[in-house]
Amino acid sequence: MIRRYLLPRPLHPFSWWGWAIALAVAASSASNPLLLLGIIAVASLVVMARRADSPWAKAFKLYLWLGVFIVILRVGFRIVFGGGDGPTILFNLPEVPLPTWVRGIRLLGSVSLEAVLTGLYDGLRLATIIICVGAANALANPKKLLASLPGALYELGTIMVVAVSALPQLGDSLQRVMRARKLRRSPEARTRRQRLRVVETIIVPVLSDALERSLSLAASMDVRGYGRSGTANPLDRALGLALGLGAMSLIAVWAYRYLANAPDTFVLGFPVLSTALLLLGLAAAGLALWVSGRTVQRTRYRPIRWGLAETLVVASGVAAALLIRLIARYGDATALFPSIHPFTWPELTLPLLGVLAIAALPAFITPPPYAAAPRRQPA
Amino acid sequence: MIRFEDITFRYASSEALRLDSVNFEIEEGELCLVVGPTGSGKSTLLGCINNLVPRFTGGVRTGRVVIDGQDTTLLQPRELATTVGYVGQDPLAGFVTDTVEEELAYSMEQLGFAPAEMRRRVEETLDLLGIAELRSRDLRTLSGGQQQRVAIGSVLASSPKVLVLDEPTSALDPIAAEEVLAMISRLVRDLGTTVVIAEHRMERVIEFADSVLLVSSTVQHGETREILAVSPIKPPLVELGTRMGWQPLPLTIREGRRLANPQRRAWADEPPGLPVPTPRDEPKLTAKDIIVRYGPKVAVAGVDVTLHAGEVTALMGRNGCGKSSLMWALHGAGRRDGGTVSLGDETRISLVPQTPSDLLYLTSVAAECEQSDQEAGLPEGTTLALLRRLVPGIEPEAHPRDLSEGQKLAVVLAVELAGNPQVVLLDEPTRGLDYGAKEALSDIVAGMAREGRAVLIATHDVEMVAQTCERVIVMAEGEVVSDGPTREVLANSALLATQVAKVANPTPVLTVEEFVHAAG
Amino acid sequence: MRARPATLFPALLLALAGAWVTAPSADAATVTDGHCSTDTGVTVVVDHQELGGGIVVKCVEGYEPGASGLEVIRAAGFAPEGTVHDGSGFVCRLGGRPGVNETIPLASDPGYRETCVDTPPNGAFWAYFHADNGGAWTFSNLGAGNREAIPGGYEAFSFSLNRSEGANPAPGVQPSHEVVKPTPTPAQTIAAPAPAPEPTRTVEPRPKDESPSAPRKTTRPTVSANPVPPSDAPTPEPTTETPTPTPTLAPTPEASSPSPSVSAPESPEVADEPTTVSATPTASATVVTTPAPPVDAVVEDNDPPVGTFIGLGAVGALALGGGAVWWRRRGL
Known part of the structure; x- marks a missing residue:
């Protein structure tokens, strides 16, 4: 049975997204750089082990570079706009004098270790969240994700799928047109009007091309049955609408109370009224989607069933996030938030190592993806 | 199976009728070939079968369409998805998903088939089309022929009774075209699907066709030989048969050879005198060791080419063998990673790309001509006059995108020729051109050669090459495989021989004119 | 200015290496x-x-x-x-x-x-x-x-x-x-x-x-x-x-x-x-109120604690694991 469980298959995209978002939530409630680096390493490990062989799976390293860029940008900002507020000065840059009415902003000047460290910790937090989202992207085919949307949101998904597919074609088109431009002898574009002309020579063919392609695509989809209206009756539609509006109102009220820190009674650390509102709102939203989707006659080819592996993946992510929250709220939170001034070395305690281990479980306990086709050697 | 009753159609903005009282009936299990000059309404007619015209394109249509005994006049195209499958010209533009498997299943998903049923049908379709090993490939990485097969498969999976194909092989090289057409004929024979196919290069399809629908000023439907006898456009073999007075008209090479037996035996004893190309000695362009690479892929691997004044050369080869890359490298606007190109003094070179509309961005033909005059520093009206000489009858106020393929090509040609280039390169100019337009192009090219220009044409169209070009260069995998007079290269090749050459084999007669002339 | 961030890291290392710049x-x-x-x-x-x-x-x-x-x-x-x-x-x-x-x-x-x-x-x-x-x-x-x-x-x-x-x-x-x-x-x-x-x-x-x-x-x-x-x-x-x-x-x-x-x-x-x-507020001279040390307490010694090394080790191991899996799946 274990062998059957471990047969290669793709996992449901929602499970990977659930895991990744839980990890991102865990990362946002900590500032320990070792923990954050650990989460990044865990995300990378799971991606390397379980990603499919598709173009966006290979784009994961772009997210890693983006993370590096964010950290550098944050630290740079701290250095440029107010780096000298800590007691430990690293080095001095010449300060750029600003008029006195620009209070609160200081350009360059001395750079303190505290400022650099806060920039580093903050940037690392944001980078970790982004890398978690990138991991979800790499592990779960976004198009499959859109296809897994409930029936009522299918049109939205299709729009996005088509838009995403159109981009490479636009790129090809642009390349071709730019190359073709060289065939016409165009005089030097000196005046602004001439330069606008140059833009026109590029944009018009590309957009016309795109328009024609989109018409062909629409015809092809139409011919294959896209857009058949379902068997909805007025009652169903009204019910769906009412549920949808109700869901939105409930969630709006919850959001307002949450952001305004409205007072509430607490049971086990959860605000009673707010949680009730949120759950009711989500239930109503789910019901609305189900009612609207019921009448749509569309099936899915080789749908991915939600199995034990998916539950385990989501559970590991949620467990990691819960553990971090428990430590932050009820345990000794010093490991999660190493202080910068006075500086304490960030360390990974046993519970935090446990969190990383749990978060890394999906790399080992889930079925692997399909094996890639053997690469052809160039002749 | 398909019956049109008194179908009339016009676009809402004009009074001119595109289709006027069309009546015909296509039987079940027939392969019907739709022929006609460009712009005569073939696509419109095909669109009427599954109601894309007028539902998708707009316009006013009257009359009745009956498919399989059911009146479908008022139905939407998507409701006819299980009855009629329609495949357009550009398969890549019609793909919705990423992989072959998903594309095949897309139609069934929309129609609400059960997952198990979908799975079964997808597997069957993969086997039927012979693309089973491509099932998880990205659609963009497939070759043209494979893409076209997947496009056909994607409408086939829901088992429609009628299959409508609008110029499926126009973008394919001869080998790929053969594959697709063979598959289609197998569908007709094994599954009994009714297939309606519009094709410019009739010679490929004519042997499979059960009936022909001729769309010109009127629409005539009938048995193949009947219609071809009266059709203004015929494939070379039929043209030959007509000229030689053979009965019944030969549709296949085998029939042609049988009918040509007398001539062939006469030539076996006494070979006919065939025109010999004049030697050309004034090189206009000399290229040595051209290399073009895109990363690890080598498109052109060290090619030497010399083009002479007044010489028309054909560049042939499979899709992806490096023809386009070579031309762009010779022109200079494209990538060249090695080698030298030397033009004579005062020699200008111009290139007409594969998609001529990439060059056109203004809103009227007249504006394009004016722009071209300005760019070349010529007196106003030069380009327009040149265009009129090339192809008369183009409205100066027409929007370039509304023109037919041949007309667009003519406009771009006029723009390029305005600068009086001595070397002219044409990249696949015959795509989408019907016989008439190809004739016109042949005349234009001959005119250019007479003026002393050197012309290089990259093309798949063997018939046109036989007609127009005196030298052929064949490329494969980035290298030149053969380079010599047309007669030598084409006549003895199995794949590149013209229909007439195959009929007259081993005598190297290439065109109908030569055959008739040699037959006395 | 653009080159400054590059010099930041050696400076950072120096600062952390032990010499506290008070x-x-x-x-x-x-x-x-x-x-x-x-x-x-x-x-x-x-x-x-x-x-x-x-x-x-x-x-x-x-x-x-x-x-x-x-x-x-x-x-x-x-x-x-x-x-x-x-x-x-x-x-x-x-x-x-x-x-x-x-x-x-x-x-x-x-x-x-x-x-x-x-x-x-x-x-x-x-x-x-x-x-x-x-x-x-x-x-x-x-x-x-x-x-x-x-x-x-x-x-x-x-x-x-x-x-x-x-x-x-x-x-x-x-x-x-x-x-x-x-x-x-x-x-x-x-x-x-x-x-x-x-x-x-x-x-x-x-x-x-x-x-x-x-x-x-x-x-x-x-x-x-x-x-x-x-x-x-x-x-x-x-x-x-x-x-x-x-x-x-x-x-x-x-x-x-x-x-x-x-x-x-x-x-x-x-x-x-x-x-x-004389320890009146004014006579700050005699009252040896040691000027409240700006660097407060906890700076025992400047060596990072064991937890940091464990943490660095864990992160390194995970990263190496990821690299190894990537290498193997590349098919080389």
């Missing part, structure tokens, strides 16, 4: 307990309010001219910490309060802990006040780092818990003191505070308001957390009176509550020697 600015400042008695020193008041920890008053003299309120407060030894998100622009923690494990009973979240990662909520934050000598407390509309400290004036932080907008509680100390011109000879000062010792034996300053000696009108009764320190206050050696209570502020809140050292300055006087009596 704050240069504070070496000139001297810190005493209680209100200042000059018109050049700045009195720093920290009122913990409902947070627990009482009111701490310190006087900082001899700081750099033009120093900001934040620098003065840092010089006073309160170790202000900013947040990760805002930098030190928003003071989140003073003297380690509120600590990372300390639960603050916010109305909207009874189990709230201040992690100093994001800006503190408006129901629980350190409110920044300032006042001139003899003036009234003004809630500052600039950050502590953005305005200069008023010489002879008062800088204060008061913890605002569950207050509505504009109702932040001012510190429970009157912002006024008598300005005494600094006198050179310690002898004079001996005479002056003579009366002082007796009343302060109990070290409960409040009941008796020693108007003659104590230049400060001292505290209101809200200094509640006092009980602990007075016990050790009288005992310490004259020379080392104040240091014991005052300095170790930062690390653990509970342990170092001696901060309500309002009494402390008096305590030296508890010692009998008249010489030590």
